[in-house]
Amino acid sequence: MGSSICYFNGKFGDVAKARISPLDRGFLFGEGLFETWRTYSGRPYGISEHLARMARTAKQIGIAFDPDEPWEQRSTELARRNHMLKSDGAVRMTITRGRGPISLVVEATEDPTRLMLFRPLEPGLGIAKRDGVAIHLVSVGSGVSERQRQIKSLNYLPAILARTQARERGCFEALYHLDNGKVLEGTTSNIFVVRRGVVRTTPISMGLLPGVTRHKVIKLTRSITKLREEVLTLDDLLAADEVFLTSSSIEIVPVVRVGRRKVGKGSVGEITRQLQLDYRKAVARQLDIPIESLGE
Ligand SMILES: Cc1ncc(COP(=O)(O)O)c(C=O)c1O
Structure with missing residues (x-):
């Protein structure tokens, strides 16, 4: 508990x-x-x-x-x-x-x-990170003003409903998108897509929570490949080679399915794997803890 x-x-x-x-x-x-x-x-x-x-x-x-x-x-x-x-x-x-x-x-x-x-950490987090997860899409209409103010307020009812719906469908996370197909963020995570070696993530100006992990992962990504902050659509998710989620408690979780559709080959991609490792190295370095003693 x-x-x-x-x-x-x-x-x-x-x-x-x-x-x-x-x-x-x-x-x-x-x-x-x-x-x-x-x-x-x-x-x-x-x-x-x-x-x-x-x-x-x-x-x-x-x-x-x-x-x-x-x-x-x-x-x-x-x-x-x-x-x-x-x-x-x-x-x-x-x-x-x-x-x-x-x-x-x-x-x-x-x-x-x-x-x-x-x-405690999310049950099954280690398996989610190793094998990747499915995400469920949830439309939030044409936008939510509170989200646009980027405040992590106590009003998480939409997140509870969306996440519950996702879990009922065997999905790890629900992803908010607008009616016009523009992608925002997860209920408690930010999203990244990779295509042909270029990593992209939704800009904060879309009205997202500026994730602490998002920021750290952007920096890590820039040291290995190209990163662009630009508006993503549902089509971008479906055309991606790799997709992953970030948040402080889950770090980097690969997404291998969007609803019933596979992402890329349906397995965890190389850039995601590299970033998972680089993130862990950064944690171990900053906290001066051996990387092997980090948990799931
Ligand atoms: C709506 C939303 N987006 C993104 C995130 C990820 O933020 P962070 O990386 O700071 O944990 C969270 C975290 O709970 C969130 O609630």
């Missing part, structure tokens, strides 16, 4: 005993944000980028958040208290505006809620 110990408003304690007010605006209106970073042997990876995204978007919606508090130490302490210093997992951090009136418009509130939970 993940955490038995959480970090909640300044203290570590039993998850079962943490209490959130019924007037918490995160609960009432989804007025809050979250970030998920992966931990390797208990050590967070990319945490400064996740905190920076949270700080930027917290400012946009007027919730106080200080990225310079000792979040990294807290994340490691959370892993230690959950006995996760020898294996890998993910930390989910949630902040909300805290208690306030039952009204859409509020004056500044004083006690924002801060919660960090530990969660």
Whole structure:
């Protein structure tokens, strides 16, 4: 199930005993944000980028958040208290505006809620990375304004519905696209396609979450081949030699089927394999952990 110990408003304690007010605006209106970073042997990876995204978007919606508090130490302490210093997992951090009136418009509130939970990695992640996965296509009409603001808010109902639909069809992830066939992103991942050695990914200007992993993978790709940020369509997916998904907790997962259609030869491609390895090397180097001790 993940955490038995959480970090909640300044203290570590039993998850079962943490209490959130019924007037918490995160609960009432989804007025809050979250970030998920992966931990390797208990050590967070990319945490400064996740905190920076949270700080930027917290400012946009007027919730106080200080990225310079000792979040990294807290994340490691959370892993230690959950006995996760020898294996890998993910930390989910949630902040909300805290208690306030039952009204859409509020004056500044004083006690924002801060919660960090530990969660295990996706079951079967190792197999997904080795063999590749299928994705399910979900249309989101002509666009969603919240997504266009690139805020990782607590309103993940569309993601829950899309991912559930995907799982019912044996697919690992659901991919959002517009009615006109333009591809956006996964419910919790960004997408890349490879054709004739050129790697392409949807530009953030399409209204995507600027993924921390997306950014890292763009840099890694540029050191091995050509990378272009350009609008992708469903036809591009079907014509691709390789497709892969990125996010902090899954790293790089190859896509070998889009619905029932095979991608390329229907097996994991060479560039995807190379990037999976390069990503792991970067993690191992930055955290100073032997590559063999990284989990799934
Ligand atoms: C909508 C969406 N896109 C992309 C991502 C991947 O982002 P990151 O690489 O920062 O984990 C996420 C992560 O949860 C997400 O929710």
